[in-house]
Every structure is written in structure tokens, then in C-alpha cells.
Amino acid sequence: MANPVWIPATLLAATFQVGRNALQRSVMTTSGPWGATLVRFLFGLPFSVVFVLVALLVVPNGALHWSGALWLSASVGAASQILATAALLNAMHRSGFAVGTALQQSSLPLAALLGLVIYDDRISGIAWLGVGITTIGLAALSWPSPRQLGASLSGAAFGLGSGLFFGFSLNAFRHAALALDAQHPIFAAIVCVAVVQAMQTAFMVLFLAWRDPATLANVLRAWRPSLGAGLCGACASVGWFVALALSPAAPVRALGIIEAPIAAIAGHRFFRETMSARQIVAGTAIILGVLLTSLF
Numbered sequence: 001m002a003n004p005v006w007i008p009a010t011l012l013a014a015t016f017q018v019g020r021n022a023l024q025r026s027v028m029t030t031s032g033p034w035g036a037t038l039v040r041f042l043f044g045l046p047f048s049v050v051f052v053l054v055a056l057l058v059v060p061n062g063a064l065h066w067s068g069a070l071w072l073s074a075s076v077g078a079a080s081q082i083l084a085t086a087a088l089l090n091a092m093h094r095s096g097f098a099v100g101t102a103l104q105q106s107s108l109p110l111a112a113l114l115g116l117v118i119y120d121d122r123i124s125g126i127a128w129l130g131v132g133i134t135t136i137g138l139a140a141l142s143w144p145s146p147r148q149l150g151a152s153l154s155g156a157a158f159g160l161g162s163g164l165f166f167g168f169s170l171n172a173f174r175h176a177a178l179a180l181d182a183q184h185p186i187f188a189a190i191v192c193v194a195v196v197q198a199m200q201t202a203f204m205v206l207f208l209a210w211r212d213p214a215t216l217a218n219v220l221r222a223w224r225p226s227l228g229a230g231l232c233g234a235c236a237s238v239g240w241f242v243a244l245a246l247s248p249a250a251p252v253r254a255l256g257i258i259e260a261p262i263a264a265i266a267g268h269r270f271f272r273e274t275m276s277a278r279q280i281v282a283g284t285a286i287i288l289g290v291l292l293t294s295l296f
Contacts (some may be wrong), residue, residue, distance in 0.1 A: 005186070006247035010255045013239025020232035023225075031218040033089055037082075038208060041201040043083050043230025044237065048194040051238055059187040069179040074192060077172030078199040084165035091158035106163030108257065109135050111170045112250035119171055121248040123293075130292025134254045137285030170249035177245035185245035191244075193237045254293040257286060 031039070048274060056062070084107075112131050115121035123131075173192065179190035208216040219226070243252045 003185075003246040006243040008253060009239045009246070010252050012237045013243060015156065015258045016232045016236035016239060020229050020236055023229035023232060027246060031215050034204075034208065034212065035215045035219045037085055038204040038216070039221065039226045039229050040199070040233040041197050041204060043226045044234035045194065045197045045201050045230075046229050047234035048190075048237065051234065052194045053189050055190045058128055059184050062181055062184045062187045064181050064188070065109065067178065067179055068136055069213055070176055073172045073176035073179055074196050074199065077169045078196045078203075080165045080169035080172060082200060082203065084162045086171060087158045087162035087165060091162060106135075106160055106276050107166035107170070108138070108163075108250065109263050110163050110167035110251050111253045112248075114167045115171045115174075115249045119175055121171070121174075121250075123248055127251060127293045130251055130289045132256060132289070134286055134289030134293060137281075137289055138257055140281070140285070154201040166247070170244060170253060174244035174249055177241060185188065186242050189241035189245040190238055193234070193241050197234075197237065237292065251293045254290050257290065 022254075109131055112123065112128070128228075173196065176196070177185055177188040177192045193224055205216065208219075240252070
């Protein structure tokens with residue numbers, strides 16, 4: 001049984017992620033999707049470094065192992081997350097937002113399978129049942145219409161590719177933290193956030209400097225409003241990494257999905273948004289699946 005701290009860490013990560021996404025909207029209008037992607041790394045990195053300094057004070061006896069396994073896992077995770085973002089953007093461009101979003105959710109079962117096959121991360125039969133129920137419920141909640149789904153086969157392929165790469169990144173981040181310091185997983189997770197964000201920031205800055213220097217300039221000019229997004233992004237990343245250091249990727253990914261039915265319920269309660277029978281059944285299935293997965 002994993003350390004139960006992964007549960008509040010995941011919930012906090014999902015909460016800060018919602019805040020980051022909301023704050024990134026203003027950046028999207030001037031810098032586009034790739035500029036907004038850079039914001040989460042570039043302006044989150046200073047806060048991640050501060051978190052590392054605090055962690056060093058709290059855990060002064062942490063023994064960090066800068067091994068090949070760490071750098072391999074961190075590099076795979078960093079690259080996979082960027083590729084997943086690129087694939088998701090392509091899926092949304094080719095087949096629309098609904099198709100891209102729906103197919104990207106394949107990261108849940110794929111994260112469970114990749115964790116089992118590559119890293120031998122095992123979860124119980126009840127947790128596998130939870131993964132299945134959550135996946136079905138999420139698909140029913142977000143699945144696009146037949147007309148949208150048939151719009152582009154290449155878009156569907158990019159959507160599934162996004163789910164695959166997100167599944168890789170989740171598992172790679174988990175094992176990067178464990179390779180760095182398995183005795184102090186929370187401390188190692190905080191350090192890994194800074195390491196991975198430094199990698200991703202360097203890549204994205206070099207990429208945009210080569211391909212789109214105007215976007216890079218827009219991002220740098222908008223540094224003041226981007227600091228809030230960076231802070232929320234850094235807090236979200238620390239939450240995800242801590243949860244992944246304490247639990248296999250599948251339960252973390254499943255619990256993070258709980259925000260979808262909660263958002264739907266809140267929209268109905270506070271904004272009088274209507275919910276169909278399909279949405280109610282799917283939301284209930286997601287909550288049930290998440291509860292089962294959390295019992296792994």
C-alpha cells in the first residue's frame with residue numbers, strides 16, 4: 001500500500017492546474033499555444049528552485065543520486081510531455097477540440113499498462129476495475145458526436161498518440177524521483193520538478209528562438225501576468241510529482257480526473273447549467289472508478 005499522502009497531493013495538483021489553465025488564457029491571446037506552453041515551464045522554474053531550497057532546509061540529510069537512471073527517466077518524461085502537448089494540439093487542429101480531448105484521455109489506461117510492462121508497477125484487481133470504469137465513464141462524458149469523430153482519422157491518431165506520450169511521461173516522472181532518492185520520495189519529487197522544468201525550458205526557448213522568435217519575445221514581454229501562471233504551474237507540478245513518487249501512475253491519473261464530474265456538478269449547482277442523463281451516469285461512474293482505483 002502506498003503512502004496515502006499521494007491522495008491530497010493529487011487533489012492539490014488538480015486544483016492548482018485549474019488555476020494555471022485559467023491564468024494562461026490571457027497569454028494565449030498574444031503568444032499562442034506554444035508561448036503559453038513555455039510560460040508553464042519558464043515562469044514556473046524560479047518557483048520550483050525556491051521549493052528546492054526550502055526542501056533542502058527541511059531534509060538536510062537527503063542523499064541525491066545523480067545516476068544514469070535519473071537522467072534517462074527525467075529526459076524521457078520531459079520529452080514525452082512536450083510531444084504529448086504537440087500531439088494534442090495537432091489532434092485539436094485536425095479533428096476539433098472535442099475529439100482531441102476525448103482521445104487524449106486514453107492516457108489513463110495507457111499509463112496503467114505502461115507502468116506494468118515497463119516498470120513492473122503493480123496495482124490490485126480492484127484498482128484495474130476502477131481504471132476500466134473511470135476510462136469508460138470519462139469517454140462517455142467527453143466523447144464527441146459521430147460527425148466530429150469521423151472528421152479526421154489523422155486527428156484521432158494524434159489524439160491517441162497524445163494519450164500514449166502522457167502515459168509515458170507519468171511513469172517516467174515517477175521513476176525519476178525514485179531513482180534520485182527513494183528514501184525521501186517527497187524531497188526527490190520536488191528536486192525532480194526543477195530538473196525537468198529546466199530541461200523543458202531550455203528546449204522550448206531554443207525551439208522558439210529558432211522557429212518563432214516573435215512568440216518568444218511576446219512571452220518575455222508578458223512576464224508580469226505570467227508569474228501567477230508560473231506559480232500555479234509550479235505548485236501543480238510539485239503536487240503531481242509528489243503523488244507519482246508515492247503511488248503508481250494509474251491511480252494518480254485516475255484521481256486527477258475527479259475534477260471533470262465535480263466541474264459539471266458545480267456548473268449545474270451554481271450556474272444552472274443543464275446535465276443530460278448520460279453526463280449524470282458518466283460522472284457517477286467516474287467517481288466510482290476513482291474510489292476503486294484509490295484502493296489499489
